[in-house]
Amino acid sequence: MSSKNLILRRIREALGDDPAQPDIPRDYRRGPAPADLDLLVERLVDYKAIVHRVSDISDAIRRIVGNGKVVLPPGVPVEWLPAEWLPAERSPAEGSPARFVRDDGLTPAEIAAADAVITAAAVAVAETGTIVLDAGEDQGRRILSLLPDLHICVLRPGQVVASVPEAVARLTPGRPLTWISGPSATSDIELNRVEGVHGPRNLHIVLVEEAAARS
Amino acid sequence: MTKEGTAISTHAPRGVGHLRGDQPFPAAAKVALADPQLRRNLQHATTTIRGKSGRVIAELPDWQELRSAGSALKAYTMANLPGLLEQLEEKVTAAGGVVHWAADAFEANRIVTDLVRQTGERRVIKVKSMATQEIGLNEALEADGITPVETDLAELIVQLGHDKPSHILVPAIHRNRSEIREIFLREMPGADPALTDEPSELAGAARRYLRETFLSTKVAVSGANFGIAETGTLAVVESEGNGRMCLTLPDTLITVMGIEKVVPAWQDLEVFLQLLPRASTGERMNPYTSMWTGVTPGDGPQNFHLVLLDNGRTAVLADEVGRQALHCIRCSACLNVCPVYERTGGHAYGSVYPGPIGAVLSPQLTGVEDNASLPYASSLCGACFDACPVKIDIPSILVHLRNEAPHPRSERAAMAAAAYTMDHPKLYERAQRAARLAKLLGKRGRGLPPPLNGWASSRDLPEPPAESFRDWWRGR
Numbered sequence: 204m205s206s207k208n209l210i211l212r213r214i215r216e217a218l219g220d221d222p223a224q225p226d227i228p229r230d231y232r233r234g235p236a237p238a239d240l241d242l243l244v245e246r247l248v249d250y251k252a253i254v255h256r257v258s259d260i261s262d263a264i265r266r267i268v269g270n271g272k273v274v275l276p277p278g279v280p281v282e283w284l285p286a287e288w289l290p291a292e293r294s295p296a297e298g299s300p301a302r303f304v305r306d307d308g309l310t311p312a313e314i315a316a317a318d319a320v321i322t323a324a325a326v327a328v329a330e331t332g333t334i335v336l337d338a339g340e341d342q343g344r345r346i347l348s349l350l351p352d353l354h355i356c357v358l359r360p361g362q363v364v365a366s367v368p369e370a371v372a373r374l375t376p377g378r379p380l381t382w383i384s385g386p387s388a389t390s391d392i393e394l395n396r397v398e399g400v401h402g403p404r405n406l407h408i409v410l411v412e413e414a415a416a417r418s
Numbered sequence: 419m420t421k422e423g424t425a426i427s428t429h430a431p432r433g434v435g436h437l438r439g440d441q442p443f444p445a446a447a448k449v450a451l452a453d454p455q456l457r458r459n460l461q462h463a464t465t466t467i468r469g470k471s472g473r474v475i476a477e478l479p480d481w482q483e484l485r486s487a488g489s490a491l492k493a494y495t496m497a498n499l500p501g502l503l504e505q506l507e508e509k510v511t512a513a514g515g516v517v518h519w520a521a522d523a524f525e526a527n528r529i530v531t532d533l534v535r536q537t538g539e540r541r542v543i544k545v546k547s548m549a550t551q552e553i554g555l556n557e558a559l560e561a562d563g564i565t566p567v568e569t570d571l572a573e574l575i576v577q578l579g580h581d582k583p584s585h586i587l588v589p590a591i592h593r594n595r596s597e598i599r600e601i602f603l604r605e606m607p608g609a610d611p612a613l614t615d616e617p618s619e620l621a622g623a624a625r626r627y628l629r630e631t632f633l634s635t636k637v638a639v640s641g642a643n644f645g646i647a648e649t650g651t652l653a654v655v656e657s658e659g660n661g662r663m664c665l666t667l668p669d670t671l672i673t674v675m676g677i678e679k680v681v682p683a684w685q686d687l688e689v690f691l692q693l694l695p696r697a698s699t700g701e702r703m704n705p706y707t708s709m710w711t712g713v714t715p716g717d718g719p720q721n722f723h724l725v726l727l728d729n730g731r732t733a734v735l736a737d738e739v740g741r742q743a744l745h746c747i748r749c750s751a752c753l754n755v756c757p758v759y760e761r762t763g764g765h766a767y768g769s770v771y772p773g774p775i776g777a778v779l780s781p782q783l784t785g786v787e788d789n790a791s792l793p794y795a796s797s798l799c800g801a802c803f804d805a806c807p808v809k810i811d812i813p814s815i816l817v818h819l820r821n822e823a824p825h826p827r828s829e830r831a832a833m834a835a836a837a838y839t840m841d842h843p844k845l846y847e848r849a850q851r852a853a854r855l856a857k858l859l860g861k862r863g864r865g866l867p868p869p870l871n872g873w874a875s876s877r878d879l880p881e882p883p884a885e886s887f888r889d890w891w892r893g894r
Contacts, residue, residue, distance in 0.1 A: 207507075207519040210677065210728045211500045213428070217736035222497040225490040231483035231689070246702065308716075311633050311667060331703035344717040345666045345708075349659065367703075368688035376649040376684045377513070379714050382691075382707035387659040390699065391572035391588055392595055392617040393459070394466045400571055400621050401628065402659025402706060 236365035239329050243363055244410065246332030250385025251398050252406040260357055261285045263409045264321060267355055271318030273303040274351060276343025279321055283357060306343050314346055319353035320403075325380075327363045328370045333384045334358065334408070335370060345379055354386075354403040358410050428522070429785040430730035435523040435554040436582075437730075437784050439768015442791040446766040456592050460763050463591045464754045470700025471751065477702070478692070487689045489809040492745035495682060496735065502647040502680045503726060509650025513712020515722040520674075522729045527558035529725055530639060530672055534564050537670050537721075539637045545654060545661045546570035547641025548586060548748055549674045549727055551770040552783075555639065566639070567631055569660035571624050578605035584764030584772065586750040587698055592763050595620065628660070638664035638719070642675040643747070644690060645724070648683040651711045652724070655694060655704050665708045671719035676727050678744040690747060697807035698749035730783035739818040743779045745808045752802035752812060758795055767792065774802035778815040786822045793819035850886045 204212075244254045257263040265285040281289060288302040304317070314320075323341035324334040334356055336342045348354050364370050374380060387402030398404055430437050439446055450456055475481050495502060507517040520526035534542055542559065544550065544566050556566040556577075568577045572590040576583050579601045583589030590598070595615040602609045602620060606627050613623055640661065644653040652673055654661050665671060681690065695704045713722050735741045753759045753773030764772030769780035769789070777796055781789035793816050796802075802812040825833075839845045885893075 205519070206521045206525060206728075209521050210519055210726070210732065211503070213728065213732035214499050214503075214677075214735060217732050217741075218497065218499070220738055222493070222738075224497050225493045227490045227494060228483065228486050231480040231487055231692075233688070250701075250705070315629075315633065328703070333703045338714070338717055345662065346717075349662050349666060367692050368685075371685060371688040371691070376646070376651045376709070377711045379711075379717055380707075380709040381662065382703065382709075384701070384703040384705050386705070387657070388705045389571045389621055389658045391570070391575070391590055392598055392620055394463050394588065394591075395617045397617045397621045399618075400625055400658035400660065401569070401632070401663055 232366060232368070234364070234366055234369040236369075238360070238363040238365050240360060240363060240410070243327060243329035243332065246329065247385070247408055250332050251388070252332070252385050252408055254408045254410060256410045256412055258412045260409055260411060264355060267353070267407050267409075268302075268319050271353065272301075272316075273319045273321060274309065274314055274317040274347060275303050275305050275320070276322055276341055276347055277305060277307070278340025278343075279323065280341070283321065306347055311346060311350065315350040317351045319355060320347050320351045321355045321357065322348055324356050324358055324362055326370045326373045327358055328365075328367055329363055330366050331384060333367075333370070333382055335374060336381045336383065337374060337378045338380075339378075345381055348381065348383070349402055352399075352403055353405045353407065354383075355407045355409060356383075358408055360411065360413055428728075428730070429733045429788075430552075430783045431522050431524060432784075432788070434527070434558075435552055435729070436770045437552060437780050438788050439766075441768070443762075443766055443768065443795045444791060446768060447762040447795070450762045450766050455594070456763055457761060459592055459594050460760055463585075463588065464760050467700055467754045471697060471754070472700075474696045474700055474702050478696070481696075484689055484692055485807055485809050488693050488747075488807060489745065491682065491686055491689060492808050493742070495680060496678070496741060496744060498682070499677065499680070499735070502682060503677055505647040506645050506650060506680050507724075507726075509647070510652075510712055510722075510724050511650075513650050515650070515712040515724055518723060518725045520725050520727050520729070523553035523727075526553050526674060526725055526727050526729065527555055530555060530674065531558055531562045531564065533670070533672050533723055534559065534637055535562070537637050539564075539635070539670075541565045541567065541631075541635050542637045542639050542672075543567050543569050543631060543635045543664045543668065544573075545638070545640035545656070545664045546573045546589070547639070547674065548770060549641045549676050550639060551583065553674070553727070553729060555674070567628075567635070569628055569632070569664060570656075571621060571658060571660075574624055574628070575601060578602065582765060583770065585753060586748055586772070586775075587753075588750075592765070632660075632663040632667055636668050637670045637672070638668040639672045639674065640664055642673050642679055642724075643694070644681045644687065645675050645679055646681050646684055646687070649711060651684065651709050653687070653707060653709045655691075655707050657699070657705045659706055662706055662708055665710065666718050668719055670721040670723070672723045672725065674725045674727055676729075677731055678746075693807035694747055694749055697751040697805070733785070734779070734782040737782060737818075740778065740782050740815050742810050743775065743782060743812075743815060745810050746775050746779065747808060749807055751805040751807060752810075755801040755805045757797060757799060757801070762795075767795065774812045774816075775810070778812055778819060781819055781823070786819055787824055790823040793817075793823055847886075847888055850882075850888070 325337035386406040575590040
């Protein structure tokens with residue numbers, strides 16, 4: 204007998220008493236509830252993410268990145284980038300090196316060599332201070348938000364939901380999903396929370412204010 | 419356990435894995451109780467987590483409703499386990515994964531070892547996983563010339579310290595910062611001698627040490643927190659990003675999952691993703707959760723294997739009372755509230771599953787005769803029941819298993835005599851007056867002949883009062 208059949212037979216015989224089929228009580232909060240942006244910011248900050256509430260995305264990115272080198276998922280719009288980063292704006296005489304590189308199948312080493320990554324998100328949960336990436340074109344492969352030490356995530360208010368059940372309902376299970384709550388952290392040494400072990404040590408959230416988001 | 423259950427169920431086999439200790443709980447506990455450093459570390463750690471967890475649970479107005487949903491979901495899962503497992507297999511296969519079934523630890527280790535061998539690689543990176551610890555996978559891989567590298571900081575501390583994990587969630591909870599620094603300096607190649615014992619510096623040392631290993635290893639082994647039957651999606655909940663490294667960077671991913679970890683539907687994650695982090699680390703949400711469904715072209719491992727593990731779980735399922743131990747989501751809340759765990763630490767339980775849940779799970783997985791002392795490793799205070807996010811009635815299972823455990827004839831006779839005496843008021847009164855016997859018992863068993871001295875040595879009896887209540891009442 205195959206191990207599969209053996210295990211299934213053992214289970215069926217173990218359940219010989221035909222256990223009751225309980226109804227699942229779903230009387231916990233399931234929404235929809237208004238997404239509280241201030242709560243989201245408070246919870247993100249509590250987990251050591253740095254939040255920028257802005258109307259000008261590219262200006263925020265300029266300030267956060269400084270002189271660092273950036274890797275970009277294929278679908279991040281160029282409008283998010285500071286104008287002087289764009290090739291057309293670069294003066295050939297200065298020979299200034301490219302500020303960003305698009306992921307078109309970069310090697311892990313190339314991604315790890317970048318200082319920062321800029322992504323969008325699929326959904327964010329106010330109550331838990333969580334952003335979720337679903338590998339869409341503006342978020343890219345999972346590896347992109349893993350290796351560079353600085354992760355900048357651009358979030359629009361319409362992507363924010365109040366609670367975990369609302370986020371689960373919005374997501375597509377077949378896609379690779381990464382739920383992120385604050386930067387990488389460990390509590391393994393005397394339960395002291397230390398930011399940054401293996402993932403990005405710095406998480407910046409650029410929360411686009413409503414007026415700018417609509418435009 | 420039903421007699422039929424005993425006949426068809428197979429417990430976790432001896433000679434492999436980590437479900438049985440070298441010595442019974444009372445003997446192992448004695449060692450821990452004599453170590454003041456260990457007790458200080460444990461007391462600090464469990465008090466800290468209890469505080470954090472209590473605060474974030476209090477933020478949710480519907481915590482009890484979530485617990486009820488979680489409990490019912492688990493009971494539903496167990497009642498429908500065959501169908502859910504077959505659905506999971508079908509969905510994972512359709513998404514490009516390969517599913518293997520392992521009846522016990524030997525078979526699971528062989529499957530994983532063969533899969534690694536087929537890749538031609540000699541090193542694997544590992545995500546912290548209770549299931550692979552349970553089956554002794556690291557030892558099996560090493561015996562085959564394959565090097566397993568633990569990448570969770572605490573597991574790394576344990577591995578470098580040639581030590582054993584002592585807590586489900588924070589395996590190095592028994593070590594303090596200066597002990598960890600010493601382990602790193604002694605065992606970690608390239609560790610900077612100027613390393614201090616600041617937690618951030620120690621974490622930085624681990625980051626530097628493991629980075630190149632992450633980037634150059636082609637096979638990873640993980641466990642799974644949840645496997646969703648409806649969609650074939652697997653989920654791993656973690657904090658450090660080592661899990662994401664292992665689940666994303668290698669070419670091949672092998673996930674070992676106990677059959678009880680299956681979850682019926684995608685929607686059910688809305689319950690467990692609220693219960694687990696708050697009960698476990700006392701966080702509103704853990705820093706990272708990864709979910710994947712089979713293979714995604716161009717993103718992550720292109721070869722995915724899921725190993726479904728029995729190893730005694732069907733034996734647990736056969737016990738109508740004990741089967742709810744399989745509802746455990748490995749949050750470790752019961753450890754952190756347990757007065758016995760807080761004083762003895764995890765090693766005393768002799769199994770990878772310590773604390774109250776270990777005291778009910780390990781004896782059922784191995785057969786109660788192989789872990790006969792564990793159902794007694796509890797004061798039955800009930801704190802574990804209150805803390806459990808899926809409402810496992812651990813005290814009731816403990817009492818149930820005490821009845822299942824083999825008892826020495828002399829103990830059974832003594833207990834029967836005590837029960838008879840307490841049932842007969844006249845006899846009881848006489849026994850109370852003859853409290854000199856109790857005084858003898860009180861001398862830590864030295865006053866009794868074997869084997870009763872063994873029974874009494876682990877129990878503290880109060881000094882008998884000078885006058886019994888009945889005597890006092892009569893004399894008023």
